Amino acid sequence: MIKLERNYTPILLTPSFVITQSAVFASTGEAVWNIEWLKESLLNIGLNKCCYCECDIKEESKYMEVEHFEDKNHYPSKVLDWENLLPSCKRCNGSKSNHDVIKYPIVNPFNIEPTKHLQFKLYRIRKKDVIGQNTIDAVNLNHIERAVNKRFEVGQGLEELIDTALERLKLYKENNLTVRRNKLLNIVEKTLKECQSNSIYSATCSTILHSNDDYQEIRDEMITLKLWDSTFENLHLLSKRLSLE
Numbered sequence: 252m253i254k255l256e257r258n259y260t261p262i263l264l265t266p267s268f269v270i271t272q273s274a275v276f277a278s279t280g281e282a283v284w285n286i287e288w289l290k291e292s293l294l295n296i297g298l299n300k301c302c303y304c305e306c307d308i309k310e311e312s313k314y315m316e317v318e319h320f321e322d323k324n325h326y327p328s329k330v331l332d333w334e335n336l337l338p339s340c341k342r343c344n345g346s347k348s349n350h351d352v353i354k355y356p357i358v359n360p361f362n363i364e365p366t367k368h369l370q371f372k373l374y375r376i377r378k379k380d381v382i383g384q385n386t387i388d389a390v391n392l393n394h395i396e397r398a399v400n401k402r403f404e405v406g407q408g409l410e411e412l413i414d415t416a417l418e419r420l421k422l423y424k425e426n427n428l429t430v431r432r433n434k435l436l437n438i439v440e441k442t443l444k445e446c447q448s449n450s451i452y453s454a455t456c457s458t459i460l461h462s463n464d465d466y467q468e469i470r471d472e473m474i475t476l477k478l479w480d481s482t483f484e485n486l487h488l489l490s491k492r493l494s495l496e
């Protein structure tokens with residue numbers, strides 16, 4: 252989970268639309284939030300990922316669900332309140348279900364910095380406090396198959412990229428051939444891009460990257476060799492913010 256920004260409101264979600272459609276929900280129970288433009292807006296602010304588990308919504312669950320942070324059973328007046336709508340995968344939405352976030356607060360990644368409440372250890376998300384524990388339990392963030400195994404798989408992929416980068420660095424140091432330099436730069440760029448906010452499981456990847464000694468060595472050596480430019484440093488710093496260390 253990473254911090255997300257709710258940086259706009261869909262223009263079609265006007266106050267009168269919200270009032271009339273919320274009344275439709277109250278009287279008929281119709282899923283008035285199931286609208287393409289609303290879902291598109293949520294996908295945009297969620298960077299095309301589930302706001303809780305960071306899976307690729309389109310790939311793993313086939314479609315996005317509109318998650319009501321304050322659930323529609325306890326808080327029916329908020330079914331179309333933009334601030335209350337989050338992009339979620341089917342599985343996280345199903346796990347959270349009617350969990351009452353007012354009685355038992357959890358992290359809303361649009362409002363709270365997840366790193367304040369959650370940390371990462373051995374591919375599991377760990378609590379830092381009660382809000383963190385509530386979040387893990389309500390969203391089922393440590394489900395072995397859909398969450399922990401997936402993080403492990405992605406983490407292994409990243410470790411392999413770092414291993415390859417280290418090998419390429421050694422080859423370049425043996426002989427400063429341009430082709431060797433380019434191969435090194437490419438793999439480092441690829442590694443850093445896996446750890447940016449628009450990549451799936453970016454909190455997992457960032458945490459692994461910034462706790463990896465080989466990565467630190469690669470960065471230090473590349474700085475010495477004047478191969479670590481401002482683009483790399485920027486990507487490095489951006490991913491560091493996502494790390495759940």
Ligand SMILES: [Zn+2]
Pocket residue numbers: 301302303304305306339340341342343344
């Ligand atoms: Zn999810």
